[in-house]
Amino acid sequence: MRKTPKPVVEKVAIIGAGLGGLATAIALRKQGIDAHVYEKAREFSPVGAGLGLLPNGLRCLDGIKPGIVITLKSAGCQVKKLTFKTSTGETIMTSENTMMAKYGQPLLTIWWWRLQQILASYLPSEVIHLNYRCIGFEQNETTVITHFENGKTAQADLLIGADGVKSTVRHILIGDGEPRYIGSMSWRAVVEHKDKLLQPDEVILMKGEKSIVYLLNCGEGNMNWLARKLLPDSSLSLSAAEAKSRVIKEFANWIEPIRELIEGTDAKRILEGQICDRLPLKKWSYGRVTLLGDAAHPMAPSAGQGANTTFEDAYEISECLGNSSDLKTALTNYDNRRIQRTAIIQSHSAEGEKRYYKPIQPTNQQSQQEREEFQNWVYDYNPSSKSRLKLWKETLAV
Numbered sequence: 001m002r003k004t005p006k007p008v009v010e011k012v013a014i015i016g017a018g019l020g021g022l023a024t025a026i027a028l029r030k031q032g033i034d035a036h037v038y039e040k041a042r043e044f045s046p047v048g049a050g051l052g053l054l055p056n057g058l059r060c061l062d063g064i065k066p067g068i069v070i071t072l073k074s075a076g077c078q079v080k081k082l083t084f085k086t087s088t089g090e091t092i093m094t095s096e097n098t099m100m101a102k103y104g105q106p107l108l109t110i111w112w113w114r115l116q117q118i119l120a121s122y123l124p125s126e127v128i129h130l131n132y133r134c135i136g137f138e139q140n141e142t143t144v145i146t147h148f149e150n151g152k153t154a155q156a157d158l159l160i161g162a163d164g165v166k167s168t169v170r171h172i173l174i175g176d177g178e179p180r181y182i183g184s185m186s187w188r189a190v191v192e193h194k195d196k197l198l199q200p201d202e203v204i205l206m207k208g209e210k211s212i213v214y215l216l217n218c219g220e221g222n223m224n225w226l227a228r229k230l231l232p233d234s235s236l237s238l239s240a241a242e243a244k245s246r247v248i249k250e251f252a253n254w255i256e257p258i259r260e261l262i263e264g265t266d267a268k269r270i271l272e273g274q275i276c277d278r279l280p281l282k283k284w285s286y287g288r289v290t291l292l293g294d295a296a297h298p299m300a301p302s303a304g305q306g307a308n309t310t311f312e313d314a315y316e317i318s319e320c321l322g323n324s325s326d327l328k329t330a331l332t333n334y335d336n337r338r339i340q341r342t343a344i345i346q347s348h349s350a351e352g353e354k355r356y357y358k359p360i361q362p363t364n365q366q367s368q369q370e371r372e373e374f375q376n377w378v379y380d381y382n383p384s385s386k387s388r389l390k391l392w393k394e395t396l397a398v
Contacts, residue, residue: 007033008327009157013146014038015134016163018208018294019112020310027064029317037123038146038154040133044120048112050216050224051270052079052203055105056381057308059313076117077111077217080201083134087208089255093338096119097203103379104374109203111190111218114364129154129350134168136287137271144288158327159289159308160317161285163312165276167295173286179276181234182300182353188226189269190218197221197257206258210357211251211259222230225261226249230357235272240267247272275300277350281342285331292317302352305345305378315337315383347372 012028014021017039028035053061053072062069078100084092100106100189113198120128133149137159144159161169165179198204199213204215211229218224229250251262277298284291293310318339324330 006245007322008324008330009027010034011039011156011320012036012158012160012321013144013156014160014162015146015169016161016167016293017041017044017116017120017128017130018162018164018293018297019063019174019307020314021160021162022116022123022128023311023314024160024292026119026122027314029123029127029147030064031318031322033318034127036127036154036156038129038132038148039136039257040131040149042131044113044116044130046113047271048116048189049363050109050218050222050241051112051115051227051307052216052304053108053110053115054308055099055306055379056305057101057110057325058105059381060308060311060383061352062313064311064318068118068122071118072108072110072115073106074219075114076108077201079107079109079203079216081199081203083202084265085204085206087213087254087258088184088213089206089257099379107203109216109218109224111220111222111224113193114218114220121142129180133191135269136164137169137170138160140172141366145384157288158321160292161289161295161297162292165278165294165298167291169289170291170295173289173291174281175273176281179274179278179298181274181276182226182350183230184275184353184357185231185234186226186228186273187243188271188273189265189266190222190224190241191261191269191391193221193223197261207359208251212356213251213254213255225258227262228275228356234325236274236391237272240270243267243272244269244270247311274352275353277346280346281339284335284339287326290317290331290334296338297346298348299342299349300383301349302356303345303349303378305349309342309345312341312381317381345378346365 011034014037017037021037024035025035058069079097097107108276135149137146146154147194161167206213214226216224277300284296290311317334320330320334
């Protein structure tokens with residue numbers, strides 16, 4: 001319940017119309033806050049790859065917009081089976097996905113762009129501003145003014161940087177340099193679903209020599225292939241054709257259906273990227289400016305928690321702004337609720353990235369128990385419960 005008559009801010013500027021920026025705008029407007037989103041892209045277009053929505057993220061989305069999970073289930077795929085294979089196609093093991101039974105929410109795979117569309121549909125079109133690239137901001141005791149490349153400005157009570165791993169807002173606010181390359185390159189694309197490669201309710205992980213391939217159903221007739229390889233060379237290709245040639249070369253010794261899948265993909269649909277993260281921060285909020293999502297806590301994708309912890313951020317910042325006595329207290333509460341938890345997940349994700357490229361081996365009982373304890377702590381996060389603030393194993397160490 002709200003402790004104050006009204007939120008501690010009236011107008012908020014959010015930089016970035018990705019998943020975090022849009023979810024935050026929905027959450028803030030639900031609190032009665034006039035939230036506007038500013039995006040550098042000139043238009044929304046079918047970009048991005050598939051991603052997994054996990055129980056903690058889905059609960060937060062449902063807390064932000066009750067009923068949205070039903071929409072997401074119809075647009076994506078509820079995963080029921082996980083299959084592990086070698087690069088030659090040999091099945092190592094198959095397991096049933098028990099998240100729904102265990103946590104009350106499924107593992108849901110969906111196209112990033114489709115999820116962006118759905119989130120944007122819950123906002124008035126006039127609060128999403130395209131072709132607004134942030135180039136700076138200035139703040140004082142009463143306001144923050146954001147400057148954009150198009151010459152325009154936006155005045156608000158609070159600025160939220162939700163502009164990704166290479167955040168402009170973070171660069172100006174924190175100035176901690178470039179993201180950290182953690183050793184692997186990524187290529188991914190969304191293509192028409194191939195039944196011969198992937199069952200409708202299945203996720204496949206294939207492992208090769210210092211390389212992996214994921215296949216997942218994104219719903220609505222689409223599937224995503226994702227190829228990653230440990231490489232010291234983190235340089236990006238100069239063209240789409242060069243990126244396609246590079247991934248074909250790196251995975252030339254894989255099973256023929258995988259090679260055919262990559263070769264048959266339009267080069268313009270292949271996204272090439274570096275797997276990066278950053279070291280955890282001790283503080284996100286300074287004055288009237290704060291960070292959220294990948295701008296605050298970019299992490300390796302091994303635990304699948306990038307988007308899911310971002311939705312946690314969106315829920316929590318709206319609660320803090322709606323239930324605090326003043327802005328300083330609200331942002332202090334936001335930092336306290338989020339930084340320790342996300343720092344732990346960042347650390348575990350970086351460690352998991354290293355394990356990704358090791359051969360699949362049976363785990364001993366102790367390591368299996370620790371993994372399950374950690375997963376329970378991550379997935380059991382309930383935005384309506386005070387237990388969400390409990391740290392894993394009751395420690396502040398990261």
